[in-house]
Amino acid sequence: MKIPSRSDVEALDRSDPLAPMRGRFHLPEGMIYLDGNSLGPMARSVPAAMDTTLREEWATGLISSWNNAGWWDLAITLGDRIGQLLGAQSGQIVVSDSTSVNLYKALHAALALRPDRNVILSEAESFPTDLYMIEGVLQACPGSECRLVDFSEPGLNDALDDQVAVVLLSNVNYRSGALLDMQAITRKAHEAGALVVWDLCHSAGVIPMELDAWDVDFAVGCTYKYLNGGPGSPSFIYAPKRLHDTIKQPLSGWWGHAAPFAFETGYRAASGVRAFLCGSQPILSMAALAAALGAYDGVELADIRTKSQELTGLFIELVAANCPSLGIASPCDGQVRGSQVALAHENGYAIIQAMIARGIVGDFRAPDILRFGFAPLYIRYVDVWDAADQLADILNTHEWREPRFQVRSEVT
Amino acid sequence: MKIPSRSDVEALDRSDPLAPMRGRFHLPEGMIYLDGNSLGPMARSVPAAMDTTLREEWATGLISSWNNAGWWDLAITLGDRIGQLLGAQSGQIVVSDSTSVNLYKALHAALALRPDRNVILSEAESFPTDLYMIEGVLQACPGSECRLVDFSEPGLNDALDDQVAVVLLSNVNYRSGALLDMQAITRKAHEAGALVVWDLCHSAGVIPMELDAWDVDFAVGCTYKYLNGGPGSPSFIYAPKRLHDTIKQPLSGWWGHAAPFAFETGYRAASGVRAFLCGSQPILSMAALAAALGAYDGVELADIRTKSQELTGLFIELVAANCPSLGIASPCDGQVRGSQVALAHENGYAIIQAMIARGIVGDFRAPDILRFGFAPLYIRYVDVWDAADQLADILNTHEWREPRFQVRSEVT
Numbered sequence: 001m002k003i004p005s006r007s008d009v010e011a012l013d014r015s016d017p018l019a020p021m022r023g024r025f026h027l028p029e030g031m032i033y034l035d036g037n038s039l040g041p042m043a044r045s046v047p048a049a050m051d052t053t054l055r056e057e058w059a060t061g062l063i064s065s066w067n068n069a070g071w072w073d074l075a076i077t078l079g080d081r082i083g084q085l086l087g088a089q090s091g092q093i094v095v096s097d098s099t100s101v102n103l104y105k106a107l108h109a110a111l112a113l114r115p116d117r118n119v120i121l122s123e124a125e126s127f128p129t130d131l132y133m134i135e136g137v138l139q140a141c142p143g144s145e146c147r148l149v150d151f152s153e154p155g156l157n158d159a160l161d162d163q164v165a166v167v168l169l170s171n172v173n174y175r176s177g178a179l180l181d182m183q184a185i186t187r188k189a190h191e192a193g194a195l196v197v198w199d200l201c202h203s204a205g206v207i208p209m210e211l212d213a214w215d216v217d218f219a220v221g222c223t224y225k226y227l228n229g230g231p232g233s234p235s236f237i238y239a240p241k242r243l244h245d246t247i248k249q250p251l252s253g254w255w256g257h258a259a260p261f262a263f264e265t266g267y268r269a270a271s272g273v274r275a276f277l278c279g280s281q282p283i284l285s286m287a288a289l290a291a292a293l294g295a296y297d298g299v300e301l302a303d304i305r306t307k308s309q310e311l312t313g314l315f316i317e318l319v320a321a322n323c324p325s326l327g328i329a330s331p332c333d334g335q336v337r338g339s340q341v342a343l344a345h346e347n348g349y350a351i352i353q354a355m356i357a358r359g360i361v362g363d364f365r366a367p368d369i370l371r372f373g374f375a376p377l378y379i380r381y382v383d384v385w386d387a388a389d390q391l392a393d394i395l396n397t398h399e400w401r402e403p404r405f406q407v408r409s410e411v412t
Numbered sequence: 413m414k415i416p417s418r419s420d421v422e423a424l425d426r427s428d429p430l431a432p433m434r435g436r437f438h439l440p441e442g443m444i445y446l447d448g449n450s451l452g453p454m455a456r457s458v459p460a461a462m463d464t465t466l467r468e469e470w471a472t473g474l475i476s477s478w479n480n481a482g483w484w485d486l487a488i489t490l491g492d493r494i495g496q497l498l499g500a501q502s503g504q505i506v507v508s509d510s511t512s513v514n515l516y517k518a519l520h521a522a523l524a525l526r527p528d529r530n531v532i533l534s535e536a537e538s539f540p541t542d543l544y545m546i547e548g549v550l551q552a553c554p555g556s557e558c559r560l561v562d563f564s565e566p567g568l569n570d571a572l573d574d575q576v577a578v579v580l581l582s583n584v585n586y587r588s589g590a591l592l593d594m595q596a597i598t599r600k601a602h603e604a605g606a607l608v609v610w611d612l613c614h615s616a617g618v619i620p621m622e623l624d625a626w627d628v629d630f631a632v633g634c635t636y637k638y639l640n641g642g643p644g645s646p647s648f649i650y651a652p653k654r655l656h657d658t659i660k661q662p663l664s665g666w667w668g669h670a671a672p673f674a675f676e677t678g679y680r681a682a683s684g685v686r687a688f689l690c691g692s693q694p695i696l697s698m699a700a701l702a703a704a705l706g707a708y709d710g711v712e713l714a715d716i717r718t719k720s721q722e723l724t725g726l727f728i729e730l731v732a733a734n735c736p737s738l739g740i741a742s743p744c745d746g747q748v749r750g751s752q753v754a755l756a757h758e759n760g761y762a763i764i765q766a767m768i769a770r771g772i773v774g775d776f777r778a779p780d781i782l783r784f785g786f787a788p789l790y791i792r793y794v795d796v797w798d799a800a801d802q803l804a805d806i807l808n809t810h811e812w813r814e815p816r817f818q819v820r821s822e823v824t
Contacts, residue, residue, distance in 0.1 A: 366674060
């Protein structure tokens with residue numbers, strides 16, 4: 001098959017129904033930003049919204065804004081808006097705390113529902129904090145253990161015995177971009193008597209899903225990747241209504257109390273998903289998230305998914321044709337691929353640095369992964385073509401061998 | 413003694429060394445804001461700083477700002493700045509998560525250091541979330557229990573037996589404003605073999621203290637009251653260097669890992685106080701806090717304390733003279749009083765509403781407390797005089813009996 005030319009992909013941009021959405025974002029001139037799966041760019045609506053929050057709500061409204069500006073309910077109102085992207089009816093998601101902290105809550109809540117079982121099942125390829133939080137949860141649950149399966153093998157069926165209380169999995173793998181079948185795995189886990197906790201960090205906002213219809217038990221995810229909430233914006237946590245009477249988690253702070261301003265001495269969990277709240281939440285970061293979510297107004301997730309598969313597929317096609325020294329570490333089947341592409345090269349760090357120097361921003365994940373995210377709201381087909389073209393040139397010219405690209409200094 | 417006249421207190425403002433600091437804050441015209449102990453006002457430096465964070469760091473710097481704009485280290489750099497107000501050398505405080513979550517970490521870390529003991533000692537008059545978080549911690553520690561003492565009686569000595577692992581107390585009581593002797597109680601707890609966790613929410617930034625010199629074990633506090641960080645700005649947690657090798661807490665997320673970007677499968681705690689970090693932090697809220705802390709530049713906490721005692725003392729004096737129907741629920745001895753004054757009245761809610769309608773903002777704490785905070789950086793002596801004068805008038809005219817002031821609607 002003929003490799004697409006630049007003018008071929010320019011035509012794709014002209015017929016892209018999502019093309020106008022790019023204007024909703026601030027994107028630096030001359031940069032191709034393929035790291036929105038790590039930190040989404042700023043929506044253009046954010047500065048004005050923040051100014052209102054600062055000057056009208058905080059500076060002028062002061063304490064009254066907890067009611068009058070809706071601060072107190074932001075955890076719920078933001079959760080409801082995100083729920084629309086996840087197939088969750090309102091009142092089942094709160095935005096609060098970090099993903100790591102929400103994993104802790106969800107795992108505790110799930111374990112509490114299976115007191116006769118003692119295993120948390122996950123996979124070794126999880127984003128590490130998922131495994132670290134399992135360790136933290138296990139400290140509090142003597143006799144419990146973590147079992148790691150390899151999803152590249154048919155490992156789940158064998159592992160799902162009657163000791164498994166909860167299965168914690170990432171919907172999209174943070175490195176490879178592999179997409180797990182949430183519906184099928186949830187059903188399988190339930191048939192084995194286990195609960196599921198889904199980590200949606202790398203799928204929320206870019207993969208269509210139906211948390212309610214698929215009978216998911218708990219889910220958590222971050223809001224600063226495809227949801228563009230801003231650096232470190234708070235995480236979300238989901239629990240369906242059918243579990244709301246049973247939520248029991250140890251971060252039992254006053255925001256999750258049934259009557260937070262009654263100042264009772266004893267804890268009584270709030271009804272509903274508010275039982276997952278703990279302490280005061282960073283309203284300024286939540287205000288930015290509220291504005292950023294407006295970038296999804298009028299957008300169909302099905303359109304996002306279609307374009308996402310085309311963008312990632314195009315990148316893989318171009319790399320495979322023009323960059324023979326790179327391994328493709330993501331699924332080649334677009335049906336089981338998230339919105340990112342991982343390439344493998346032993347000098348991956350230097351290659352990423354050389355690309356960044358040319359204004360093409362991806363990131364490196366040890367030991368050898370070059371990772372590129374393709375956010376359909378603002379990435380064009382021509383960006384994909386240019387990125388692949390530049391990457392091929394960097395490899396052909398060995399530009400990445402320059403000493404300035406070898407020094408490891410980044411934390412991210 | 414003669415009750416001070418308005419012109420008497422105007423003279424106090426003219427000679428107040430902190431008077432110029434008021435200009436550092438945005439304060440609504442015509443409002444006397446006596447609720448900075450709940451939500452501090454916005455420093456005038458915040459909007460410009462936020463604009464820089466949004467447009468230069470996030471929108472333009474994007475992912476590189478984790479390094480280049482110092483986002484990754486904000487938890488530490490903000491902690492160091494706050495440490496200067498608390499008598500803590502650098503590298504011993506991180507800003508992260510909510511106070512409730514940090515209480516959870518600190519209590520776990522303290523319990524882990526006393527495996528042979530099983531009691532958390534606190535007081536019933538604590539801010540409720542402190543007690544709720546104790547409940548959460550106890551869930552994970554079978555056999556442990558909470559014991560509540562009454563500090564209005566000489567309860568601590570009797571209660572400090574050899575089963576007490578950790579004492580959790582508020583330095584300043586959130587309702588009464590009573591100030592506990594941190595140094596003496598810490599010494600007494602240590603003599604009994606217990607550790608201390610201090611809740612500094614109502615004292616940080618307004619009460620001079622020496623966490624290092626007083627041998628405090630752990631401390632937590634919020635940054636949105638006297639530190640003016642903005643609604644829900646993240647909390648801080650302190651641990652002294654002598655305990656850094658021993659920090660063990662179950663919220664073992666990747667930000668607290670020794671090598672967060674090595675993506676190791678197993679958790680290894682970071683050295684130092686970073687072991688208290690868990691997940692990604694809300695950078696925009698932290699940026700506002702960073703700007704707000706500039707309001708403390710060049711300010712001596714001793715001057716703040718002197719003025720604080722004078723402001724609260726003046727308010728008590730005026731209320732006692734002119735509002736005989738109000739009880740004084742705060743200590744009359746300025747040495748053992750924080751920077752707030754609690755008054756008691758069975759119709760406290762309506763009285764507070766009537767005051768707010770006149771532009772004097774305090775808050776109500778059930779069942780009967782009218783609570784007023786006096787932040788010396790921006791409250792003038794004449795504000796105190798006017799607030800007391802208006803309060804007396806509201807009581808004398810029975811204005812608070814108007815139906816519009818009776819309806820309970822606030823969440824805060």
